[in-house]
Amino acid sequence: MPRRSEQRPGHAGTKTVVNVIDRKPTYLMAPALAWLTCFMVIPCLLILALAFFRRGIYGGIEYTFTLENVALVFDPLYAGIFLKSAWIAGLAAGVAVVIGYAAAYAIASMPRRYQPMLLFFAVLPFWSNYLVRTYAWIVLLNREGLITGLARWMGYEGEMPRLLYTEGAVVVGLIYNYLPFVILACYAPLSRLNPEISEASRDLGASGWTTFRRVTLPMTVAGIATGFVFVFVLSIGNFVTPALLGGGQFQMIGNLVYDQFLKSNDWPFGAALSMFLIAIMMGLLTLQTFATERASGGRVPQT
Amino acid sequence: MKTGLNGAATLTAVIALTGAAAQASDLVVSNWDGYMAPDAIEAFNAETGNAAELVLHATNEEIMGKLIASDGKGYDVVFVSSPFAEVLNNLGLTETLDPAKLPNLANLYPAAMELSHDPGNTFSVPYAWGTTGLCYRADMVSEAPDSWMDLLQPADDVSGKTTMLATDRWLLAAGQLAKGYSVNETDEAKMGEVRDLLIDAKGTLLAYDDTTFYAKLVSGEASLVHAWDGWCNYGIAENAEIKYTIPSEGSDLWVDTMVILKASENKDAAYDFINYILDADTHRWAAENILYKVPNQAAMDGLDPAVLEAYPNMGMAPEKMLKFEQLRDVGEAQRAYARLVSEIRAAD
Numbered sequence: 001m002p003r004r005s006e007q008r009p010g011h012a013g014t015k016t017v018v019n020v021i022d023r024k025p026t027y028l029m030a031p032a033l034a035w036l037t038c039f040m041v042i043p044c045l046l047i048l049a050l051a052f053f054r055r056g057i058y059g060g061i062e063y064t065f066t067l068e069n070v071a072l073v074f075d076p077l078y079a080g081i082f083l084k085s086a087w088i089a090g091l092a093a094g095v096a097v098v099i100g101y102a103a104a105y106a107i108a109s110m111p112r113r114y115q116p117m118l119l120f121f122a123v124l125p126f127w128s129n130y131l132v133r134t135y136a137w138i139v140l141l142n143r144e145g146l147i148t149g150l151a152r153w154m155g156y157e158g159e160m161p162r163l164l165y166t167e168g169a170v171v172v173g174l175i176y177n178y179l180p181f182v183i184l185a186c187y188a189p190l191s192r193l194n195p196e197i198s199e200a201s202r203d204l205g206a207s208g209w210t211t212f213r214r215v216t217l218p219m220t221v222a223g224i225a226t227g228f229v230f231v232f233v234l235s236i237g238n239f240v241t242p243a244l245l246g247g248g249q250f251q252m253i254g255n256l257v258y259d260q261f262l263k264s265n266d267w268p269f270g271a272a273l274s275m276f277l278i279a280i281m282m283g284l285l286t287l288q289t290f291a292t293e294r295a296s297g298g299r300v301p302q303t
Numbered sequence: 304m305k306t307g308l309n310g311a312a313t314l315t316a317v318i319a320l321t322g323a324a325a326q327a328s329d330l331v332v333s334n335w336d337g338y339m340a341p342d343a344i345e346a347f348n349a350e351t352g353n354a355a356e357l358v359l360h361a362t363n364e365e366i367m368g369k370l371i372a373s374d375g376k377g378y379d380v381v382f383v384s385s386p387f388a389e390v391l392n393n394l395g396l397t398e399t400l401d402p403a404k405l406p407n408l409a410n411l412y413p414a415a416m417e418l419s420h421d422p423g424n425t426f427s428v429p430y431a432w433g434t435t436g437l438c439y440r441a442d443m444v445s446e447a448p449d450s451w452m453d454l455l456q457p458a459d460d461v462s463g464k465t466t467m468l469a470t471d472r473w474l475l476a477a478g479q480l481a482k483g484y485s486v487n488e489t490d491e492a493k494m495g496e497v498r499d500l501l502i503d504a505k506g507t508l509l510a511y512d513d514t515t516f517y518a519k520l521v522s523g524e525a526s527l528v529h530a531w532d533g534w535c536n537y538g539i540a541e542n543a544e545i546k547y548t549i550p551s552e553g554s555d556l557w558v559d560t561m562v563i564l565k566a567s568e569n570k571d572a573a574y575d576f577i578n579y580i581l582d583a584d585t586h587r588w589a590a591e592n593i594l595y596k597v598p599n600q601a602a603m604d605g606l607d608p609a610v611l612e613a614y615p616n617m618g619m620a621p622e623k624m625l626k627f628e629q630l631r632d633v634g635e636a637q638r639a640y641a642r643l644v645s646e647i648r649a650a651d
Contacts, residue, residue, distance in 0.1 A: 057635055142524055247508075247509065248511035249510060259645075263641075264637070
C-alpha cells in the first residue's frame with residue numbers, strides 16, 4: 001500500500017508520456033495481472049462463493065444453496081455495525097484530510113530543496129510495524145500511562161478522564177496510522193500547482209483567503225478526494241486498531257468479519273459480510289478514480 | 304484456559320502452521336505455544352525413539368478449522384478445550400481410547416474420570432483444568448468481591464476499573480451464573496435477560512480483555528477482572544496483593560484435553576505420547592510452570608508446597624471443582640451465542 005501512494009505524485013505526470021509511446025508493451029503487464037488474478041481475484045471469488053452456502057452445525061461448510069447469510073447482513077444489528085464503522089472511518093478520514101492537507105500545503109510552500117526531506121519525515125512512521133505503533137498509543141494513553149504520568153508530574157491531582165478504550169482512541173489511532181497517505185496524496189497536486197496562477201489571482205485583487213478558496217483548493221481537490229477515500233477504505237475494514245485501542249468495547253465491521261472466520265467458524269456469514277465490505281470499498285475507489293480523472297482531465301489543456 | 308486472541312499472533316501461527324503440518328513426520332502434536340515443557344518433545348523422542356514434531360495453534364477455533372477442513376488428517380494428537388473435543392467426537396474424528404495403552408491414566412484423580420463432557424475418558428484425556436472467577440487487587444477494592452454482581456454492577460470505587468473476558472462463552476457465562484442459569488442455557492428469554500445484564504455491565508467496564516487482564520491488575524489500571532484461575536496466578540506472581548476468588552454463584556469448570564485423531568497413522572506413538580505426558584514428573588511441569596491445576600494426583604501430590612502457599616487456588620480439591628458445570632458444546636445455538644455477543648459489543 002505505501003508504494004502505491006508514494007508513486008502517486010508522479011502518476012498524473014506520466015500519463016501523457018504513456019500516450020506518446022503508444023500501447024505496445026502491454027505484455028509487460030502480464031506478470032502483474034497473472035499474479036493478481038491467481039492470488040487475489042480467484043481467492044476472493046472463492047470466499048465470496050461461500051456466502052451462498054450454509055454453515056455446518058460444527059463450523060465448516062454445508063453445500064446447500066441459501067441466501068440467509070446475505071439477508072443477515074441487512075439485519076438491523078449488523079447493518080448498524082456497518083453504519084457505525086462508516087461513521088468512524090468517515091470521521092477519521094475527515095480529520096486526517098484537514099490535518100494532512102494543511103501539512104502538505106506547508107511542505108509544498110517550502111523551498112524546493114527541503115521538500116523531499118520533509119516528505120521523508122512525514123512517511124517515516126510507516127517504516128515501523130503497524131502493531132508496534134498501535135501499542136505505543138496504549139503506552140501513551142492508558143490510565144497509568146505517559147499522559148497521566150505527565151499530568152500528575154505537573155501537579156494534577158484529580159481523576160484523569162479515560163483516554164484509552166474509547167471511540168476517540170480508535171479514531172486517533174486510525175488518523176495517526178493513515179495520515180502519511182493523505183499528506184502524500186495532497187502534496188502531489190499542490191506541488192504541481194503553477195505558482196503563477198496564484199500570483200495572477202492576487203494581481204487581480206483577490207485576498208490570500210479568496211485565492212486559496214477559489215483557485216488553489218479547486219485545483220487540488222483531487223488530492224483531497226484520494227486521501228479521504230484511502231483513509232476511509234483502509235479504516236472501515238480495519239480490525240487491529242479497534243481491538244487494541246477500543247478494548248473490544250465496540251465492534252467495527254472488520255472485527256465482525258474476523259470473528260466469523262477465526263472465532264465463530266461461521267465462514268458463510270463472514271463471506272457475506274466481506275462481500276458487502278469489498279463492494280463498498282470498490283464503489284468508493286471507483287468514484288474516486290472518476291473524480292480524479294475529471295479533475296486531471298480539466299487540467300490537461302493548461303499543461 | 305489458553306486463548307491467545309491477538310490477531311497478529313494468530314496470523315503468524317496460521318502462516319507458520321500451513322507449512323509445518325504438511326511435512327511427513329512420525330507423530331504430529333498440535334498444542335498452544337508454551338503449554339508444555341519446551342523440551343517435552345525432545346525428551347519424548349529420546350525416551351521412545353519416536354520422531355514427534357510439535358506444531359502450534361493459537362486458538363481452539365484455529366485448530367478446529369483445520370481439523371474439520373482436513374477430516375482430521377495431518378495431526379495425531381491435538382490439545383483442545385473440552386467443548387471442542389466434544390465437537391471432534393460428534394464429528395467422528397476422534398479415536399476411541401484404549402485404556403490398556405495408557406497405564407498412566409492411573410495417575411489421574413478419580414474425579415478426572417467423571418468429567419461430564421466425556422465420562423470415563425473414552426475419547427479425551429484431561430490435561431489441565433480450573434475455574435473462572437474474579438481476580439482483584441485487595442489493596443484497591445474497599446470490599447472483597449464475592450458475587451458475579453460485584454463485577455457486573457461494580458461499586459463506585461471499582462467502576463471503570465473492571466475487565467471481562469471477551470471470548471463468547473465465558474463472557475456469557477458471567478451473566479448466566481449471575482442470573483443463576485446454567486452456563487449452557489439456550490432459552491431465548493433467559494438469554495435475553497443475560498444479554499441485557501451484560502449490556503448494562505458494559506458501561507462500567509474498562510475493556511474486554513482475554514490476554515492482558517492480569518497485567519492491567521499489576522499496573523493498577525484495573526482493580527477487578529474476570530479471569531481464569533491460572534491467569535490470575537500470573538498476576539499474583541508479580542503482586543501478592545492480587546487475589547483470586549470464585550463468586551458465591553459458582554464458576555464453570557474448564558478442562559483442556561488431549562485427543563487422538565481417528566485418521567492418525569501413528570496411533571501407537573500417539574498413545575505413547577499421551578502416556579508420557581501423564582507421567583507424574585512431566586505433568587507436574589505444567590502445574591509448576593504454567594500455574595494451572597493438572598488433573599494428575601501423582602503430579603499434584605509432588606507439587607512444591609511453596610507453589611500452593613503462593614497460589615492458594617492451586618490447592619483446590621478436585622471434588623469441589625467437579626461441582627461446577629462444564630461449558631458444553633451447544634451445537635446450533637452457537638450461532639445464537641455469537642449473535643448475542645455481537646449485540647453486546649455493538650451496544651452503546
